[in-house]
Amino acid sequence: MKKSNSFTLRILSRYILLFIFSISLLACNNNASEIKTETKKEEAPKATEILWQINAIHPDGKTMAIKAIDKEGNQYDVKAIQDSDQHSFLDIKAIVGEKKLPIKMLVSEDQFAPVKAIDRGGISYDIKAITEDGEKLDVKGITQFGTVVSLKAINKKGKFYGVKAISPTGELNDVQGIKINVKEKEMTLNGFNVFAHIKAMHQSSNKLVEAPKKPKKKGKKKKKIEEKKSIIWNIKAVTLEGENLDVKAIDTLGNKFDLKAIQDSDQYSFMNIKALVDGDELPVKVLVSEDTYSPVKAISRNGNVYDIKAISSDGTIIDIKGIGRSGGIVDIKAITESGEFYGIKAFSPDGKLNDVKGIKIFDREKEMNIRGNKVFAHVKAITQ
Secondary structure (H helix, E strand, O other): OHHHHHHHHHHHHHHHHHHHHHHHHHHHHHHHHHHHHHHOOOOOOOOOOEEEEEEEEOOOOOEEEEEEEOOOOOEEEEEEEEOOOOOOEEEEEEEEOOEEEEEEEEOOOOOOEEEEEEOHHHOEEEEEEEOOOOOEEEEEEEEEEOOEEEEEEEOOOOOEEEEEEEOOOOOEEEEEEEOOOOOOOOEEEOOEEEEEEEEEEEOOOOOOOOOOOOOOOOOOOOEOOOOOOOEEEEEEEEOOOOOEEEEEEEOOOOOEEEEEEEEOOOOOOEEEEEEEEOOEEEEEEEEOOOOOOEEEEEEOOOOOEEEEEEEOOOOOEEEEEEEEEEOOEEEEEEEOOOOOEEEEEEEOOOOOEEEEEEEOOOOOOOOEEEOOEEEEEEEEEEEO
16 A cells, blocks of 8 residues: 555656656746847837828918829829928928829920829829919929929910928928939939929928020920039048048048039039049949948949048048938948047038938839948938
């Protein structure tokens, strides 16, 4: 009897030990799960979209709503979309049902360039300004000034009205066509040849000359602005103490070349930045990268890249990088070894000041390939 009881106790002890082991194992697993959850990288919360109204402005102060109109005459809202804390460079979309359609200025042989919202399958929507009595006015690109194409609503008498983006709190941006490519055609989108991208940008005091009110002949091309001598703006990194440091393009041998903003028309709100290398003007881009900060490079015709660096008064070379994206803007800073960030500015000969930023035209990571390099953003000098 004692032997049987002893056997039973041994079996019971084993079950108790097994139960305790199982509980311990489960607790370990739970703790591991908690540790894993705590160390998981958090995603930045997505900003709530702020929709800006798009209106043509009459000289008497009255506004005319800008709409996208289909072939059946149905009208759809056109909005500037602020999806981050910056509002200096905003996308403009036509809201058609659940879709947000891009709006582009198209290549055309007409005097004024048509503006359309573009959907898949070759579908397009006319962009019009609607008057109080329901009259529909054309919205067109009328004249190109360097990288900016002036956008206006045009009445039957040939009078022009500016187009503005208006925030819910009353802030104003100019609505303009933006060119990234020096060629006439920027890209082909769903079968349409794009001349310029439509964006809402900070207002500027640029002196823009209007095009003629009416074409003299059918099929006459858009007015070309007479070529003028370029104005060269200096690019500087501004330290926390207010010192301006030179910014240079540097090749693999350590040779240094000037970096400049090029104002080649009356507008200076959106200017190309170029590295001046042996008589050539090289484009400057923020490149796609897996690093914490994105490299900024000048790219030659044969695909060679030049580092973009700031140089301190004692000759110290300081990295310049794209440090973060806010909507359509990539912030560009000089970064010291101690982790200080210096802003990058463009200075005109007469004292005007622009920000140097990366500009994104598309929502996707890669904007384009240029000579074997994946471009994340285009480096421009824009109105502050």
